[in-house]
Amino acid sequence: xxxxxxxxxxxxxxxxxxxxxxxxxxxxxxxxxxxxxxxxxxxxxxxxxxxxxxxxxxxxxxxxxxxxxxxxxxxxxxxxxxxxxxxxxxxxxxxxxxxxxxxxxxxxxxxxxxxxxxxxxxxxxxxxxxxxxxxxxxxxxxxxxxxxxxxxxxxxxxxxxxxxxxxxxxxxxxxxxxxxxxxxxxxxxxxxxxxxxxxxxxxxxxxxxxxxxxxxxxxxxxxxxxxxxxxxxxxxxxxxxxxxxxxxxxxxxxxxxxxxxxxxxxxxxxxxxxxxxxxxxxxxxxxxxxxxxxxxxxxxxxxxxxxxxxxxxxxxxxx
Amino acid sequence: xxxxxxxxxxxxxxxxxxxxxxxxxxxxxxxxxxxxxxxxxxxxxxxxxxxxxxxxxxxxxxxxxxxxxxxxxxxxxxxxxxxxxxxxxxxxxxxxxxxxxxxxxxxxxxxxxxxxxxxxxxxxxxxxxxxxxxxxxxxxxxxxxxxxxxxxxxxxxxxxxxxxxxxxxxxxxxxxxxxxxxxxxxxxxxxxxxxxxxxxxxxxxxxxxxxxxxxxxxxxxxxxxxxxxxxxxxxxxxxxxxxxxxxxxxxxxxxxxxxxxxxxxxxxxxxxxxxxxxxxxxxxxxxxxxxxxxxxxxxxxxxxxxxxxxxxxxxxxxxxxxxxxxxxxxxxxxxxxxxxxxxxxxxxxxxxxxxxxxxxxxxxxxxxxxxxxxxxxxxxxxxxxxxxxxxxxxxxxxxxxxxxxxxxxxxxxxxxxxxxxxxxxxxx
Numbered sequence: 001x002x003x004x005x006x007x008x009x010x011x012x013x014x015x016x017x018x019x020x021x022x023x024x025x026x027x028x029x030x031x032x033x034x035x036x037x038x039x040x041x042x043x044x045x046x047x048x049x050x051x052x053x054x055x056x057x058x059x060x061x062x063x064x065x066x067x068x069x070x071x072x073x074x075x076x077x078x079x080x081x082x083x084x085x086x087x088x089x090x091x092x093x094x095x096x097x098x099x100x101x102x103x104x105x106x107x108x109x110x111x112x113x114x115x116x117x118x119x120x121x122x123x124x125x126x127x128x129x130x131x132x133x134x135x136x137x138x139x140x141x142x143x144x145x146x147x148x149x150x151x152x153x154x155x156x157x158x159x160x161x162x163x164x165x166x167x168x169x170x171x172x173x174x175x176x177x178x179x180x181x182x183x184x185x186x187x188x189x190x191x192x193x194x195x196x197x198x199x200x201x202x203x204x205x206x207x208x209x210x211x212x213x214x215x216x217x218x219x220x221x222x223x224x225x226x227x228x229x230x231x232x233x234x235x236x237x238x239x240x241x242x243x244x245x246x247x248x249x250x251x252x253x254x255x256x257x258x259x260x261x262x263x264x265x266x267x268x269x270x271x272x273x274x275x276x277x278x279x280x281x282x283x284x285x286x287x288x289x290x291x292x293x294x295x296x297x298x299x300x301x302x303x304x305x306x307x308x309x310x311x312x313x314x315x316x317x318x319x
Numbered sequence: 320x321x322x323x324x325x326x327x328x329x330x331x332x333x334x335x336x337x338x339x340x341x342x343x344x345x346x347x348x349x350x351x352x353x354x355x356x357x358x359x360x361x362x363x364x365x366x367x368x369x370x371x372x373x374x375x376x377x378x379x380x381x382x383x384x385x386x387x388x389x390x391x392x393x394x395x396x397x398x399x400x401x402x403x404x405x406x407x408x409x410x411x412x413x414x415x416x417x418x419x420x421x422x423x424x425x426x427x428x429x430x431x432x433x434x435x436x437x438x439x440x441x442x443x444x445x446x447x448x449x450x451x452x453x454x455x456x457x458x459x460x461x462x463x464x465x466x467x468x469x470x471x472x473x474x475x476x477x478x479x480x481x482x483x484x485x486x487x488x489x490x491x492x493x494x495x496x497x498x499x500x501x502x503x504x505x506x507x508x509x510x511x512x513x514x515x516x517x518x519x520x521x522x523x524x525x526x527x528x529x530x531x532x533x534x535x536x537x538x539x540x541x542x543x544x545x546x547x548x549x550x551x552x553x554x555x556x557x558x559x560x561x562x563x564x565x566x567x568x569x570x571x572x573x574x575x576x577x578x579x580x581x582x583x584x585x586x587x588x589x590x591x592x593x594x595x596x597x598x599x600x601x602x603x604x605x606x607x608x609x610x611x612x613x614x615x616x617x618x619x620x621x622x623x624x625x626x627x628x629x630x631x632x633x634x635x636x637x638x639x640x641x642x643x644x645x646x647x648x649x650x651x652x653x654x655x656x657x658x659x660x661x662x663x664x665x666x667x668x669x670x671x672x673x674x675x676x677x678x679x680x681x682x683x684x685x686x687x688x689x690x691x692x693x694x695x696x697x698x699x700x701x702x703x704x705x706x707x708x709x710x711x712x713x714x715x716x717x718x719x720x721x722x723x724x725x726x727x728x729x730x731x732x733x734x735x736x737x738x739x740x741x742x743x744x745x746x747x
Contacts (some may be wrong), residue, residue: 015632019327024670
């Protein structure tokens with residue numbers, strides 16, 4: 001009963017909806033492009049250099065790792081490119097090349113590969129890398145110091161640093177519209193709220209990101225900031241200012257939603273996002289860091305496996 | 320064959336295809352030159368003198384390996400045996416393949432007609448286990464625990480398949496007769512007839528069975544899902560339907576029983592839905608044992624290298640390796656997939672996107688379960704992440720972004736765990 005044709009034999013199901021891992025990553029990069037282009041238009045050529053260095057070195061480290069570890073080459077899945085892109089978006093435009101390369105090394109090697117590669121990383125690699133290099137080279141990650149030679153046609157003090165140093169009166173010096181349109185000092189791809197929201201909505205509509213996490217993140221941040229502001233308006237800035245400054249929107253749409261480190265069930269996603277928003281404001285308002293997003297996201301990455309245990313009962317289960 | 324739309328936020332949902340009210344007449348295939356029957360046991364010593372090349376068999380004649388009691392197959396044609404060989408089925412099931420060169424004219428065997436006077440479960444079992452729809456009479460006869468409920472599903476469990484719904488709509492009288500006979504010979508009082516929701520009004524009260532509606536969305540027609548819907552339970556590790564006093568039956572199997580009783584002959588025409596590469600389909604009536612290639616030829620389907628030929632539907636079927644394989648009593652559909660439509664699964668790791676979890680009709684924590692299964696930790700998967708709640712619908716594999724063969728892992732895990740259990744069960 002042998003056939004003349006060599007038929008393909010495998011087990012069911014025989015249909016696939018056609019999605020693939022690379023598409024997910026490349027779409028995230030596409031979604032990030034508006035924010036990056038806005039950053040490049042504000043910070044100019046140095047920002048382009050940092051972005052390029054970040055993406056290229058991330059690819060390089062991934063390649064080196066797969067060679068050393070004798071693993072199949074995984075460059076094609078776009079994960080390294082995505083990590084490089086997101087990491088670059090968080091950096092100041094003048095970060096020295098060696099710091100960028102160290103950062104991507106941390107992201108790819110320590111953040112991702114030593115835990116078993118894609119899908120196994122306990123922390124968002126880009127966030128972990130930024131946390132480590134911002135502790136290591138504090139001055140290089142100080143936006144005000146790094147961008148001192150730039151001439152901006154807007155208030156060129158990092159809004160959150162100014163807030164931390166001088167209290168909420170400085171908020172008057174910033175226009176919310178300008179902040180929303182990216183007229184502020186910050187990471188290359190993390191200043192323009194409008195572009196980040198466009199990218200985030202693109203990811204949500206295409207189904208690459210679930211709305212629960214960004215929604216809960218922003219809601220948690222907004223409510224907590226409002227409560228602080230209402231309790232002591234002379235000490236704490238209002239919620240809109242927190243929403244439009246620092247890494248808030250890139251955190252909500254691009255960092256907190258990373259696949260491997262975020263929950264998959266609805267309630268855990270809401271808890272995870274809300275906790276991220278609350279942590280951010282707690283760190284900003286009563287912690288010692290001006291911008292709490294990075295550490296807030298590391299903390300929620302940590303609770304992800306825990307909250308994701310809250311899941312609906314499978315059918316037929318009584319306990 | 321499927322593609323994700325640009326806006327991907329919503330989950331894909333599948334509806335079973337429902338036949339139009341105007342039923343097509345099944346295309347009758349021409350008599351095949353040879354048929355192959357699969358006797359469900361492996362070859363052994365001392366074959367019966369009938370099972371020799373050159374021996375003539377009649378239509379409806381019962382063939383067994385030897386005189387000892389054991390599985391039998393009923394010849395679907397009149398002709399001459401041309402070869403006996405071993406055949407390995409899915410999941411390592413062993414068969415003996417009996418090839419028969421077909422005579423143009425049927426010469427019916429009388430043995431079944433003679434037993435018709437006083438029908439017993441044994442007599443039915445002996446002749447009808449290989450009838451269209453594969454009535455699970457042997458299971459009923461041999462169950463260690465008495466069967467309390469027979470569940471007949473009048474729809475099809477998989478997508479694209481029309482067979483059982485077609486039989487339900489076109490052979491209502493035979494099904495009614497079949498239910499009556501089943502009640503008489505098995506003594507099972509509780510017969511539940513599940514019909515697709517929209518047909519409910521048409522059939523309620525017609526069958527002498529408890530008619531219930533099944534929602535028309537996939538995978539509500541899967542046996543495990545129906546079992547849960549009816550009894551609120553799942554099959555736990557090592558349990559079988561018959562161990563729980565329940566037997567599932569195709570509508571076609573019941574119709575076969577009904578027809579056999581009415582006509583005094585074992586029916587031989589299997590209704591098969593054939594779906595071509597473009598998704599066009601046609602309902603055929605073919606003799607059991609007909610090579611699949613004959614049906615493909617009748618539909619003008621040509622196979623090329625790396626195409627897939629599937630027995631059953633796209634979600635739970637079985638890919639086969641040759642168009643020479645015969646139509647079996649339980650072959651409800653034959654699906655041909657072009658090599659361009661084949662998406663291969665991969666060994667890429669899970670990226671935790673959660674698509675599987677959101678589509679799972681059984682609320683199984685697939686994303687973590689599959690990590691246990693990939694590591695071979697089947698028992699842990701069963702204990703901690705609800706392996707046995709899985710209804711094996713395949714939707715998780717369908718949407719998996721990393722293209723992990725999730726359903727395959729799950730079926731393998733259940734298979735491996737089941738191999739450890741029988742010894743314990745037998746000692747009970």
